[in-house]
Amino acid sequence: MELGLAGKKVLITGASRGIGAAAAAGFAEAGANLCLAGRDKAVLGEVAGEISRRHSIECALYVGDMHDFAFVEELADACSNVDVLVNNAGATPTGPIETVTADQWLEGMNLKVIATALLTRDIYRAMCTRKSGVIVNVIGNCGERPDPEIIVGTVANAGMMNFTRALGSVSPRNGVRVVGVNPGPTATDRLVSLMRRKAEDRTGDSERWKELTEPLPFGRAATPQEQADMIVFAASERASFVSGTILTVDSGVAYLGHIF
Numbered sequence: 001m002e003l004g005l006a007g008k009k010v011l012i013t014g015a016s017r018g019i020g021a022a023a024a025a026g027f028a029e030a031g032a033n034l035c036l037a038g039r040d041k042a043v044l045g046e047v048a049g050e051i052s053r054r055h056s057i058e059c060a061l062y063v064g065d066m067h068d069f070a071f072v073e074e075l076a077d078a079c080s081n082v083d084v085l086v087n088n089a090g091a092t093p094t095g096p097i098e099t100v101t102a103d104q105w106l107e108g109m110n111l112k113v114i115a116t117a118l119l120t121r122d123i124y125r126a127m128c129t130r131k132s133g134v135i136v137n138v139i140g141n142c143g144e145r146p147d148p149e150i151i152v153g154t155v156a157n158a159g160m161m162n163f164t165r166a167l168g169s170v171s172p173r174n175g176v177r178v179v180g181v182n183p184g185p186t187a188t189d190r191l192v193s194l195m196r197r198k199a200e201d202r203t204g205d206s207e208r209w210k211e212l213t214e215p216l217p218f219g220r221a222a223t224p225q226e227q228a229d230m231i232v233f234a235a236s237e238r239a240s241f242v243s244g245t246i247l248t249v250d251s252g253v254a255y256l257g258h259i260f
Contacts, residue, residue, distance in 0.1 A: 001238065002237075003030045003232065003233070003236035003237060003238055004236055004237030004238070005027060005030040005031060005032045005084075005232070005235065005236055005237075006030065006031030006032065007031060007032070007033070008031075008032045008033070008083040008084060009032070009033050009034075009035065009079075009081065009082045009083050009084070010027045010032045010033070010034055010035065010082060010083065010084040010085075010086065010235070011034075011035040011036075011037065011075075011079045011082040011084070011085050011086065011123070012024050012027070012034065012035070012036055012037065012086040012088055013037045013038070013066060013075075013086065013087055013088050013089035013119070014037070014038060014066075014088040014089030014090065014091075014138075015034075015036035015037060015038050015044065015047060015088065016036075016038035016039065016040045016043045016044045016047060017038075017043065017047075017188065017189055018186070018188035018189060018190065018224050019088060019138060019183060019186060019188060019224045019227045019228060019231070020036075020038070020086075020088040020089070020138075021047045021224070022223075022224035022225045022227065022228035023086055023088065023138075023227075023228040023231045023232065024036055024047060024048075024051060025050075025051055025054075025225075025228070026225070026228040026229060026231070026232040027084075027232055027235075028051045028054070028055040028057050028059075029054075029055065030232060030236070031055075031057065032057065032083075032084070033057050033058040033059070034048075034051070034057060034058070034059045034060070035059075035060045035061075035062060035078075035079045035082060036048060036059065036060070036061050036062070037061075037062040037063075037064065037066075037075055037089070038062075038063065038089075039063065039064065039065050040063075041061075041063045044061050044063060045061065048061055062074075062075050062078060062079070066089045066090075066111055066115040066116075066119075067107070067110055067111055067115065069114075069115065069118060072115050072118050072119050073118070073122070075119060076118075076119050076122035076123055077122075079123070080122065080123065080126040081126065082123065082133075083132065083133055083134070084133070084134045084135075084136065084235045085119070085120065085123045085133070085134070085135045085136070086136045086138065086231060086235070087116045087119065087120060087135070087136070087137045087138060088138040089111065089115070089116070090111050090112035090115075090116065090138075090140075090156070090160075091111075091190060092107075092108035092111070092112050092150070092152045092153040092156055093107060093108050093152050093153075094149065094150050094152075094153070094194065095149070095150070095151070095152075096148050096149055096151055097148070097151045100151060100152055104152060105152060108152035108153065108156055109152070109155075109156055112153070112156035112157070112160065113156050113159050113160060113163075116137065116160065116163075117163065120135060120137075120167070123135065124167070124171070124176065124178075127174070127175070127176045128171075128174035128175070128176060130175070131174060131175035131176075132175045132176070133175070133176045133177075134176070134177045134178075134179070134234075134235045135167075135171075135176065135177070135178045135179070136179050136180070136181060136231055136234050136235050137160055137163070137164045137178070137179070137180045137181070138180075138181050138183065138227075138231060139157050139160045139161055139164070139180050139181065139182050139183075139246070140153060140157045140182060140183060141157075141182040141183065141184045141248055141250045141253060142154045142157050143156075143157030143158040143159075143160065143161045143182065144157075144158075144161065144182065144246070144248065145250075145253065146158075157182075160180070161180055161182070161246055164178055164179065164180035164244065164245075164246060165180075165244050165245070165246070166244075167244070168180075168243040168244025168245065169243070169244040171243060171244075172243050177239075177240075177242065177243040178243055178244060179234045179235075179239070179242055179243060179244075179245060179246075179247065180245070180246040180247065181227065181230050181231050181234060181246070181247050181248075181249060182246050182247065182248040182249065182250065183222065183227045183249055183250065184216075184221075184222060184248070184249060184250020184251060184253045185213065185216060185221040185222065185250070185253065186221055186222040186223070186224060186226075186227055187220075187221040187222065187223055187224070188224055191221060192209065195209035195210075195212050195213065196209045198212055199211070199212060216251060216253060217251040217252045217253065218251050222249060222250075222251070226249065227249055230247055230249045234247055
């Protein structure tokens with residue numbers, strides 16, 4: 001399937017690992033040039049190196065922390081001409097409201113909501129001037145399936161879902177699409193670490209973590225590539241009439257009761 005992404009320029013935040021790294025590989029396979037942002041220079045370099053070995057594309061790296069709004073501004077300036085922005089950075093602190101501190105609330109909201117909004121604002125302005133562009137917000141399905149054990153993420157993700165709907169409802173007038181992707185449980189390093197901890201607490205054996213994913217509809221968590229495939233599709237010309245909506249990739253988990 002021709003996606004119309006060849007030669008396009010794509011900025012991906014949180015590109016060092018997991019869904020972000022998988023999305024980078026997916027866009028590269030479609031022929032897009034990449035701007036990859038992340039905190040870990042060495043790991044980001046490994047991701048870029050592997051992609052460059054497989055594909056003849058341009059790949060620029062931007063190392064910094066999205067908690068630092070000065071870096072966010074620098075990133076927006078450096079990448080103002082991108083055709084696609086993928087807002088993927090945003091791992092929030094875990095825990096119920098009884099244990100989450102004020103600093104953790106600020107950490108989560110600053111990264112997932114404010115930094116994303118600031119970067120989007122500047123990139124969106126440039127896209128509107130050119131009357132062309134796509135913004136894909138990688139959010140998370142606890143925004144529609146509230147989880148009291150990850151209260152910060154639940155609140156931040158719900159906000160980002162409505163941010164996407166609001167902006168995406170008016171952006172087409174300026175030639176820009178804004179779409180959200182809500183990953184369900186995905187076998188990233190972060191999820192595996194959380195599942196190992198839960199397995200250790202419940203069974204005394206962290207290696208039994210996969211048993212905790214068996215109640216999921218497919219009996220397993222998604223792979224990062226399965227999430228990346230939706231992100232790439234959402235940014236492609238094949239989704240040209242999609243804006244202001246959330247594409248949920250969770251195998252139906254949002255309609256089940258509490259699993260983990």
